[in-house]
Amino acid sequence: MASIASSSTQNGTAAQPARYALAEAILGKEAFLQTNTAKILVVGAGGIGCELLKNLVLTGFGNIEIIDLDTIDLSNLNRQFLFQKQHIKKPKSIVAKQTASSFNPLVNIVAHHANIKEPRFGVSYFQGFDLVLNALDNLDARRWVNKMCVASGVPLLESGTTGFRGQVQPIRPGLTECYDCQPKETPKTFPVCTIRSTPSTPIHCIVWAKSWLFTQLFGADDETEEDELDKAVADGEDAQEIDSLRKEAREMRDIRAALVEAAKQGDQQRVRSVVERIFNKVYKNDIERLLGMEEMWTHRPVKPVPLVFQDAVNGVSAAGSENAQPEGAPAIQADAGPSADAATKSQPPQNASTLKDQRTLSLQDNVELFLSSTSALAVRAAADLSNPLSFDKDDDDALDFVTCTSNLRSIVYHIDRKTRFQVKQMAGNIIPAIASTNAIIAGMLVLQALHILSGKWDKTRFITLTRGSDRYISGFPPAQPNPKCGVCQDVYIPIEVSSLTEVTLADVVDRVAKEALGMDEEDLVVYDGARILADPDFEDNLEKSLTEMGLQQGSILTITDEDQRLQAVNVVISVGGTESGEKIKIAAKDVKKPQPRYVESKADEDDSDDDDIVAEVAEADVPAKATAAASVASKTVAGTKRSRPDEEGSPDQTTLQSSSAVTPDKKQKLQQDGANADSAIVFD
Numbered sequence: 001m002a003s004i005a006s007s008s009t010q011n012g013t014a015a016q017p018a019r020y021a022l023a024e025a026i027l028g029k030e031a032f033l034q035t036n037t038a039k040i041l042v043v044g045a046g047g048i049g050c051e052l053l054k055n056l057v058l059t060g061f062g063n064i065e066i067i068d069l070d071t072i073d074l075s076n077l078n079r080q081f082l083f084q085k086q087h088i089k090k091p092k093s094i095v096a097k098q099t100a101s102s103f104n105p106l107v108n109i110v111a112h113h114a115n116i117k118e119p120r121f122g123v124s125y126f127q128g129f130d131l132v133l134n135a136l137d138n139l140d141a142r143r144w145v146n147k148m149c150v151a152s153g154v155p156l157l158e159s160g161t162t163g164f165r166g167q168v169q170p171i172r173p174g175l176t177e178c179y180d181c182q183p184k185e186t187p188k189t190f191p192v193c194t195i196r197s198t199p200s201t202p203i204h205c206i207v208w209a210k211s212w213l214f215t216q217l218f219g220a221d222d223e224t225e226e227d228e229l230d231k232a233v234a235d236g237e238d239a240q241e242i243d244s245l246r247k248e249a250r251e252m253r254d255i256r257a258a259l260v261e262a263a264k265q266g267d268q269q270r271v272r273s274v275v276e277r278i279f280n281k282v283y284k285n286d287i288e289r290l291l292g293m294e295e296m297w298t299h300r301p302v303k304p305v306p307l308v309f310q311d312a313v314n315g316v317s318a319a320g321s322e323n324a325q326p327e328g329a330p331a332i333q334a335d336a337g338p339s340a341d342a343a344t345k346s347q348p349p350q351n352a353s354t355l356k357d358q359r360t361l362s363l364q365d366n367v368e369l370f371l372s373s374t375s376a377l378a379v380r381a382a383a384d385l386s387n388p389l390s391f392d393k394d395d396d397d398a399l400d401f402v403t404c405t406s407n408l409r410s411i412v413y414h415i416d417r418k419t420r421f422q423v424k425q426m427a428g429n430i431i432p433a434i435a436s437t438n439a440i441i442a443g444m445l446v447l448q449a450l451h452i453l454s455g456k457w458d459k460t461r462f463i464t465l466t467r468g469s470d471r472y473i474s475g476f477p478p479a480q481p482n483p484k485c486g487v488c489q490d491v492y493i494p495i496e497v498s499s500l501t502e503v504t505l506a507d508v509v510d511r512v513a514k515e516a517l518g519m520d521e522e523d524l525v526v527y528d529g530a531r532i533l534a535d536p537d538f539e540d541n542l543e544k545s546l547t548e549m550g551l552q553q554g555s556i557l558t559i560t561d562e563d564q565r566l567q568a569v570n571v572v573i574s575v576g577g578t579e580s581g582e583k584i585k586i587a588a589k590d591v592k593k594p595q596p597r598y599v600e601s602k603a604d605e606d607d608s609d610d611d612d613i614v615a616e617v618a619e620a621d622v623p624a625k626a627t628a629a630a631s632v633a634s635k636t637v638a639g640t641k642r643s644r645p646d647e648e649g650s651p652d653q654t655t656l657q658s659s660s661a662v663t664p665d666k667k668q669k670l671q672q673d674g675a676n677a678d679s680a681i682v683f684d
């Protein structure tokens with residue numbers, strides 16, 4: 001980079017370096033100064049984040065912090081241009097900072113290789129910024145940053161791209177729609193029985209392999225399985241079939257224990273025999289049991305054909321018999337065999353992996369992959385029992401497992417097999433990322449940032465990139481907040497506590513809800529996320545310290561009246577800042593009394609209730625499309641409970657299911673209120 005000609009004075013503002021002359025001429029002196037001195041937080045240094053950081057440093061933004069939890073992967077290099085081959089495995093945020101600094105050494109960049117959800121990035125951290133820009137790739141982190149910005153009153157620019165589509169949403173807490181004001185794209189769903197008993201397309205088999213079989217063998221204990229099956233029966237799915245699924249699941253638990261035990265002992269022979277048992281269970285015994293339910297097959301064109309391990313090893317499938325092959329179904333190969341495999345393996349490494357990824361695997365290939373991937377995963381699972389595995393498309397063993405187990409199921413059900421490459425795309429919900437879309441969105445982000453920093457909110461636009469319409473790029477003024485929103489319509493109250501170990505839950509409730517806000521003490525419910533810590537019938541936790549309740553610096557306690565007539569109060573906890581002898585400090589300016597909550601009409605009440613297994617086939621990176629035209633301000637006022645966003649399928653569900661602090665009654669109530677993930681396998 002050429003050296004920077006600078007005419008700046010000591011304070012750096014009276015005369016800007018020559019490199020800023022154009023920016024200053026375009027923006028005007030004052031706006032440029034605001035840009036140059038503002039503190040900006042960029043969350044995510046991936047596809048959009050890299051483009052954005054480059055734009056920011058070249059435009060003249062002077063103080064930037066960037067956070068990313070990830071390290072650089074080869075697959076990032078085609079579009080994340082701040083990274084090069086020698087950076088692979090290095091933290092994205094650090095390398096992004098280094099490269100961007102070389103474009104403009106005058107910019108002060110602070111990089112954090114960290115998760116934005118860490119407690120140290122709490123409300124007071126967010127309050128240190130003039131603007132936050134999201135360049136993330138997942139709903140959970142987006143919702144988190146949105147909430148932190150709402151809680152701290154800091155403007156947020158939310159963004160996302162999927163293929164050619166993209167959007168930028170300017171969010172001004174309390175005054176425009178927040179990220180959670182509009183419901184997000186609902187995941188595609190499949191009935192339990194389609195996934196577990198009667199698949200008819202490759203995606204059904206992939207969902208079964210990834211969300212069911214993988215989890216059963218290597219994942220976290222699925223306590224919701226029984227509830228899910230109960231619900232399927234209540235929803236009218238075949239009771240006899242569901243009974244057989246229960247039996248299958250119980251057997252699977254025994255097999256898992258045997259597999260882990262064998263792997264722990266390092267007994268390869270035993271591992272292999274358990275793996276063989278798994279094969280015969282899922283492809284032979286379970287299928288035979290299903291075939292025994294004659295009713296099920298009367299209206300179906302073809303029946304599945306059980307696969308026996310020893311036959312499959314030899315490349316033989318009974319699917320060759322006349323009852324098996326539907327019109328147009330792919331031939332089941334008694335094919336390839338060891339010689340073909342040997343030929344594949346003898347290719348140079350690059351070709352071998354390309355071939356492995358892009359060819360349709362034979363029956364024998366799939367069996368071989370089943371043996372190797374199941375054994376490898378069993379060893380990994382047994383090595384750390386406290387850390388169950390979860391599917392990751394970039395984990396070779398996991399992808400091998402899902403590829404072969406879904407393909408073997410496809411063979412049993414006469415469904416097309418998919419290559420490993422295709423399975424990776426389908427199981428990983430991959431929509432190709434396009435560098436140009438990211439670049440356009442990053443450019444739009446900077447334009448919106450300039451409007452926000454110069455206080456011109458009337459100029460900000462909700463930008464969408466859509467293909468197939470007259471305009472590729474459209475802009476709308478940001479919409480009004482949704483009065484039903486469970487995030488931006490809450491009250492946020494920052495408090496300082498003297499110590500997390502000495503201050504109790506009761507201290508907080510008394511000081512904040514009763515004293516400061518005058519709420520009725522007989523009528524309060526206290527939550528940590530979706531976990532209920534106390535309510536009028538459950539006071540055991542009140543005398544416990546904040547630490548004992550698992551709360552820490554930055555935690556948010558939510559206090560509501562039991563019937564949720566008032567806005568929820570979110571108490572944001574920081575440690576320190578109290579006077580001596582004072583346990584809890586609240587600034588007078590932060591005392592905001594909760595107002596009566598917006599309630600909707602009966603007509604609006606019908607929130608669609610997913611009774612099915614949820615298979616999220618493509619969680620779009622793009623936040624749900626919320627056009628300004630869809631302003632919720634026009635909705636009728638009157639009626640029903642709000643739902644808390646963190647009860648809707650977020651990871652907090654696990655807390656809800658397993659929390660000892662939740663009484664059965666309360667648990668039931670929460671489930672009725674919308675925490676219906678009991679019936680869901682989320683495929684993400």
Ligand SMILES: Nc1ncnc2c1ncn2[C@@H]1O[C@H](COP(=O)(O)OP(=O)(O)OP(=O)(O)O)[C@@H](O)[C@H]1O
Binds near residue numbers: 116138141
């Ligand atoms: N909670 C989080 N805290 C910090 N950074 C996050 C968090 N969640 C996601 N990110 C980062 O956001 C970035 C999003 O970038 P992008 O959408 O290009 O994804 P990617 O992981 O780089 O690409 P791909 O998913 O295609 O491999 C990633 O670098 C990811 O590490």
Ligand SMILES: [Zn+2]
Binds near residue numbers: 182481
């Ligand atoms: Zn909102």
